Amino acid sequence: MYFDANGDGSINVGDNIDNEHLVLIVDECDTNDNGSVTTCEIEQCLMRIENEWRAEYCPEAEMLHCEPVYTDCECSGEWDCEDVMNITVEIVAYYDSNGNA
Numbered sequence: 001m002y003f004d005a006n007g008d009g010s011i012n013v014g015d016n017i018d019n020e021h022l023v024l025i026v027d028e029c030d031t032n033d034n035g036s037v038t039t040c041e042i043e044q045c046l047m048r049i050e051n052e053w054r055a056e057y058c059p060e061a062e063m064l065h066c067e068p069v070y071t072d073c074e075c076s077g078e079w080d081c082e083d084v085m086n087i088t089v090e091i092v093a094y095y096d097s098n099g100n101a
Helices: 019-029 039-057 081-095
Strands: none
Touching: 019 039
């Protein structure tokens, strides 16, 4: 990673990056709030930002979905498609008081 000057696999205060950019990257991409941004978090963050841009400025374009390049990442609390499906079922079962889903 270009900004990972200390080679610890994350962008954080130990790297040679100015504070303004570090704060921006951490604010936008630090999904587990540990003050450090991994390649996994950056990859997901960039896809989210691109899709937000498409939704606002190019709504006719399909949302971007890329298979993760960094498959060895462990992002605490990260959901996969099965998690999303199961949570959806639980939410509908709990809140669907009239039974029409």
